[in-house]
Amino acid sequence: MLGEYRIEGRRAADISASVERAVGAGSLAPGELLPPMRELAVELGVNPNTVAAAYRTLRDRGVIETAGRRGSRVRERPASTPRELIRVEAPEGVRDAAAGNPDPALLPPLGEALAAAAERARRRPVLYGDPAVDTDLERMARAAFTDEGVPEGPVAVTSGSLDAIERVLSAHLRPGDTVAVEDPGWGSLLDLIPALGLRAEPVAVDDDGPLPDEADRALRRGARAMVVTDRAQNPTGAAIGEARARELRAVLARHPEVLLIEDDHGHGIVDLPLCPLAGVTDHWALVRSVAKAYGPDLRLAVLTGDAVTVDRVRGRQRLGPGWVSHVLQDAVVHLWRSGAVDAARVAASYGRRREALVAALRERGVEAHGRSGMNVWLPVPDETGAVARLLHAGWAVAPGARFRLASPPGVRLTVSALGMHEIGPVADALAADRVRQPGPGLGRRP
Numbered sequence: 001m002l003g004e005y006r007i008e009g010r011r012a013a014d015i016s017a018s019v020e021r022a023v024g025a026g027s028l029a030p031g032e033l034l035p036p037m038r039e040l041a042v043e044l045g046v047n048p049n050t051v052a053a054a055y056r057t058l059r060d061r062g063v064i065e066t067a068g069r070r071g072s073r074v075r076e077r078p079a080s081t082p083r084e085l086i087r088v089e090a091p092e093g094v095r096d097a098a099a100g101n102p103d104p105a106l107l108p109p110l111g112e113a114l115a116a117a118a119e120r121a122r123r124r125p126v127l128y129g130d131p132a133v134d135t136d137l138e139r140m141a142r143a144a145f146t147d148e149g150v151p152e153g154p155v156a157v158t159s160g161s162l163d164a165i166e167r168v169l170s171a172h173l174r175p176g177d178t179v180a181v182e183d184p185g186w187g188s189l190l191d192l193i194p195a196l197g198l199r200a201e202p203v204a205v206d207d208d209g210p211l212p213d214e215a216d217r218a219l220r221r222g223a224r225a226m227v228v229t230d231r232a233q234n235p236t237g238a239a240i241g242e243a244r245a246r247e248l249r250a251v252l253a254r255h256p257e258v259l260l261i262e263d264d265h266g267h268g269i270v271d272l273p274l275c276p277l278a279g280v281t282d283h284w285a286l287v288r289s290v291a292k293a294y295g296p297d298l299r300l301a302v303l304t305g306d307a308v309t310v311d312r313v314r315g316r317q318r319l320g321p322g323w324v325s326h327v328l329q330d331a332v333v334h335l336w337r338s339g340a341v342d343a344a345r346v347a348a349s350y351g352r353r354r355e356a357l358v359a360a361l362r363e364r365g366v367e368a369h370g371r372s373g374m375n376v377w378l379p380v381p382d383e384t385g386a387v388a389r390l391l392h393a394g395w396a397v398a399p400g401a402r403f404r405l406a407s408p409p410g411v412r413l414t415v416s417a418l419g420m421h422e423i424g425p426v427a428d429a430l431a432a433d434r435v436r437q438p439g440p441g442l443g444r445r446p
Contacts, residue, residue, distance in 0.1 A: 389433050
């Protein structure tokens, strides 16, 4: 059952740690069946309740899954094996279109903003007991949300989008609950969900975002939350327009008890308007990070939502990090006030490269997707083979396994690393590999 590996421990914590170490090291493979609880209890000389507690911990941490009499197995993608490890390192001489980073040339210089924030900190240091959110940041963020049709709600500040999403999910859900997620979708989110002991329910997407019938199916199947990307979806570039937003709001209105989380991934790098879904469920949150437009190392996102959700996030945050550094908050305020990022120019730069690549591929008989942002998604019949052959041809692309649950294979290219003169050559390489879309819609199951 376990091959050479022997589970060890006398306490529940030790037994669960032994299994998790083995999973992380690869000694226990995904799908491997664990011993029945009573059998393992006899082998270890402990009470069966001790093993039951260990298995319960492993299930809650997303390491194993249980199926009644069919036993407990290592999850196909346990939380201890992050999708980020499914990556292609670009060796010397290979162009890297896999990393997913913004174009450094489009990021603003931070020196002036950080110097201004440091000077403000010198004049009025932030001390314990001060408000967690800078007043100017809160006012500017709330005004922007209101202008874009986001319902009224308080504002919190977190250390990036994933931190915000984790805090919102933890504020409402418990281990074992199901979350509806885009498929293909953001790999880090697909890792986070099992790490929280939650279950992911895939929702297929097209160029306009989640398909309404798929979202409704997931919610009818019992999903207690749904996470949606409004613009520049990673990895497909999908963006929710007003027509799709109306359809999704109608679906959500039939499930008012569902927690809605919106990730405005494209803020500052796209020229498509935000079409928010918030306002039709009792609990909701909309997250907006500065990472893509101002630099990933700023580690700051603003979050708004219903009063209960934001209050829970703030309360739990007080018991952890307390707050996000006001030096960073003040730096972001300075960047916003000074207009350090010309969103239209940034969107146009990414748009030229993205649209040129999609068009060049179409001319070569290859269908690709990329409505907004910096990524292009190509369905392929043989993902592993395509990645390997493209690497041999001098192009590193991200394997779709990082982003998929049940959707067909694909690869992701990030155009931020490409110059316009490279669009033709990379399209030639992709066409030479005879990349073809395997089925209708980029998120449809075969």
